[in-house]
Amino acid sequence: xxxxxxxxxxxxxNQNGELRADVRIENERIVEIGTNLDADIKLxxxxxxxxxxxxxxxxxxxxxxxxxxxxxETGSRAGALGGYTALVAMPNTxxxxxxxxxxxxxxxxxxxxxxxxxxxxxxxxxGRQGETLxxxxxxxxxxxxxxxxxxxxxxxxxxMRRALEYARGLGVTLAxxxxxxxxxxxxxxxxxxxxxxxxxxGWPAIAEELMVFRDIELVRITGATMHFLHLxxxxxxxxxxxxxxxxxxxxxxVTPHHLSLTQELLSSYDPVYxxxxxxxxxxxxxxxxxxxxxxxxxxxxTDHAPHPRRDKEMSLDMAPPGMLGLETALGVVxxxxxxxxxxxxxxxxxxxxxxxxxxxxHGRPISASEPANICVFDPEVSxxxxxxxxxxxxxxxxxxxxxxxxxxxxxxxxxxxxxIDGQAQK
Amino acid sequence: MKHLRGIDELGADGLLxxxxxxxxxxxxxxxxxxxxPALRGRTVASLFFEDSTRTRLSFETAAKRLSADTLxxxxxxxxxxxxxxLRDTVATITDMGVDAFVVRHKSVGIPWQIEQWTKASIIxxxxxxxxxxxxxxxxxxxxxxxxxxxxFDGMQITIVGDIKHSRVARSNIQAFSMLGAKVTLxxxxxxxxxxxxxxxxxxxxxxxxxxxxxxxxxxLRLQSERMSQGHVPTLREYSEQYGLTQxxxxxxxxxxxxxxxxxxxxxxxxxxxxxxxxNSLIHRQVANGVSVRMAxxxxxxxxxxxxxxxx
Numbered sequence: 001x002x003x004x005x006x007x008x009x010x011x012x013x014n015q016n017g018e019l020r021a022d023v024r025i026e027n028e029r030i031v032e033i034g035t036n037l038d039a040d041i042k043l044x045x046x047x048x049x050x051x052x053x054x055x056x057x058x059x060x061x062x063x064x065x066x067x068x069x070x071x072x073e074t075g076s077r078a079g080a081l082g083g084y085t086a087l088v089a090m091p092n093t094x095x096x097x098x099x100x101x102x103x104x105x106x107x108x109x110x111x112x113x114x115x116x117x118x119x120x121x122x123x124x125x126x127g128r129q130g131e132t133l134x135x136x137x138x139x140x141x142x143x144x145x146x147x148x149x150x151x152x153x154x155x156x157x158x159x160m161r162r163a164l165e166y167a168r169g170l171g172v173t174l175a176x177x178x179x180x181x182x183x184x185x186x187x188x189x190x191x192x193x194x195x196x197x198x199x200x201x202g203w204p205a206i207a208e209e210l211m212v213f214r215d216i217e218l219v220r221i222t223g224a225t226m227h228f229l230h231l232x233x234x235x236x237x238x239x240x241x242x243x244x245x246x247x248x249x250x251x252x253x254v255t256p257h258h259l260s261l262t263q264e265l266l267s268s269y270d271p272v273y274x275x276x277x278x279x280x281x282x283x284x285x286x287x288x289x290x291x292x293x294x295x296x297x298x299x300x301x302t303d304h305a306p307h308p309r310r311d312k313e314m315s316l317d318m319a320p321p322g323m324l325g326l327e328t329a330l331g332v333v334x335x336x337x338x339x340x341x342x343x344x345x346x347x348x349x350x351x352x353x354x355x356x357x358x359x360x361x362h363g364r365p366i367s368a369s370e371p372a373n374i375c376v377f378d379p380e381v382s383x384x385x386x387x388x389x390x391x392x393x394x395x396x397x398x399x400x401x402x403x404x405x406x407x408x409x410x411x412x413x414x415x416x417x418x419x420i421d422g423q424a425q426k
Numbered sequence: 427m428k429h430l431r432g433i434d435e436l437g438a439d440g441l442l443x444x445x446x447x448x449x450x451x452x453x454x455x456x457x458x459x460x461x462x463p464a465l466r467g468r469t470v471a472s473l474f475f476e477d478s479t480r481t482r483l484s485f486e487t488a489a490k491r492l493s494a495d496t497l498x499x500x501x502x503x504x505x506x507x508x509x510x511x512l513r514d515t516v517a518t519i520t521d522m523g524v525d526a527f528v529v530r531h532k533s534v535g536i537p538w539q540i541e542q543w544t545k546a547s548i549i550x551x552x553x554x555x556x557x558x559x560x561x562x563x564x565x566x567x568x569x570x571x572x573x574x575x576x577x578f579d580g581m582q583i584t585i586v587g588d589i590k591h592s593r594v595a596r597s598n599i600q601a602f603s604m605l606g607a608k609v610t611l612x613x614x615x616x617x618x619x620x621x622x623x624x625x626x627x628x629x630x631x632x633x634x635x636x637x638x639x640x641x642x643x644x645x646l647r648l649q650s651e652r653m654s655q656g657h658v659p660t661l662r663e664y665s666e667q668y669g670l671t672q673x674x675x676x677x678x679x680x681x682x683x684x685x686x687x688x689x690x691x692x693x694x695x696x697x698x699x700x701x702x703x704x705n706s707l708i709h710r711q712v713a714n715g716v717s718v719r720m721a722x723x724x725x726x727x728x729x730x731x732x733x734x735x736x737x
Contacts, residue, residue, distance in 0.1 A: 188534075191620045191621075192620070192621065193621050193623070193624050195619075195620065196619035196620055196621050196622055196624075196625075197596070198534050198535070198556055199534055199554055199555030199556040199557075199590075199591070199592075199593060199596055199619075200534050200554070200555075200556075202620050204620070268538075269534070269535030269538040269539055270539075310511055310513075313511060313512070313513050313539075314511075314512070315512070315531070315533030315534070315535060315536055315539065316533060316534055316535050317533050317534065317554070318533060
């Protein structure tokens, strides 16, 4: 029998309101909300928000294949420190997550680490090659309900249509990385005045928007459920807003970095700012924020993409795209200053739990008999990233030297503290 | 000044000072023994990751005339082919004791990135389509020499061709503008960068419209792979629209000068032999390359030294 835990003196934040009370946890569940509660382990939460653990729709955990950059264990630890209790593992591993064997391996490694629920996503196409469908029915029977070729968009419109039709039959969600590859050959950064100055090939906004548009229309004729990954442009937000107005079963996410960093950072020549889709303009950021506030965008997802140091020491054109996100997401989101704490929690926990269909265990209210997957964070504390102290195996965080606001204090996963006072417990 | 990586690191004053210093170097180069001891004991490493003839040779000649020792890093025989990273390459050569790196690389930003791995000065000899500051200095010096003017106020300079992929264009637009010239870019929209509205330039897609008003006609090289990338339909069509022909030369002002950074694509942007162009400065550009690079090396490495004495 595991030790009982009490979270004392915090403010419980649920969808239906706030409450100052202690939370007592036993055997993986919340057993009591009240005052002056006691337990084996006492966690101080004064000045903190107590809410459901975060759910990341978009984490590259790199295992199997690129354990030099991250493992499921180190990525899980980074997630726990960021307040996450569930991570959707992206399928661009080596081998990719297009077979039951790999899916089972990822899930088992997640259980072995025991720090978060690792939820493997499946490939839409075999080997993410964009040529033939992955065995989605078999993968779905193995528990996968979120499919994507992330890293690539499915280029072939006919194949994407078939994938959506097939997915509708299975009742699973397809998630698209929107990028028309013909328009982004060799692209290093957003197509803009800064890329003009640097002489770098640009990644035009239209390369994303054309695929967003195409897939909205494919959803319209197939009726399948679709999620848009890491939207980055103002026009993409408009397209999704109109699609939702039409009642289409579409959801969308945006990353913390697309909300906080702009394309001009590339003029530092530092590949840490290279990411796909690329950082965009402040106008795009404004539109993305409006999309968050009016419900067009449902979730904030990290696109946590660790890379070994030597890979990010290459030139801008050769370095791989991607940046760390799990340990900084909350601090970046609250530092924006545009979102109420409740909105931030909705975007980091309640909504993504629904999209990933893990809302029977995550994104739940903090109340008696609910599963104890909990994040306790101080919404006011300012902090900055210390690369030496990151739990991730890689150090490609773009937030060094920037002030973040809001830090995770405790994380409880299945009733057991994985993080206490900002320290990982295993 | 510690490094020369982009022309904007100089500013207009720095640019003019370097051009003045180049006059001294040109004088040294006129001597029977064109060599001075100014940089004796200094070591300059050429780090060329991309083919180059004139730039590398003119840097090495410049270093030798200032009595610096030179190291040449040849990529085809180097450890880079054994998988050594750029960081290790730079750190290793730094350990041998060098005072300056002259770097050319196909990737944008390399001269800035390597700063974190070496204490040596860094001179950009071309990074991708980004910057080539010593070529801009050469071109400014060459125009100055031909027109006997210090600044280029009111001068109409027309740059023709593949601006989009040209580091020479990016450095020259900045340098010419700093000195007061009015710069016009002439190219089809496919060979212009995506958005130049913030650049101090005019844009025209028709060469014949600007030929009669140009004081300087600066022709850029068009690489043949631009066809397969869909930037131009055929080299023939490009050549007809944007190449320098006898007919176009005839419409130039008498005083107008023609320049090209080399290497030339005869039959493409140069449909006419440059020696048939009265005011071609193409050979002066090459000749001035050594003096300009001596000025740059002396400015970066010559603290305390003077230009007197015999080597």
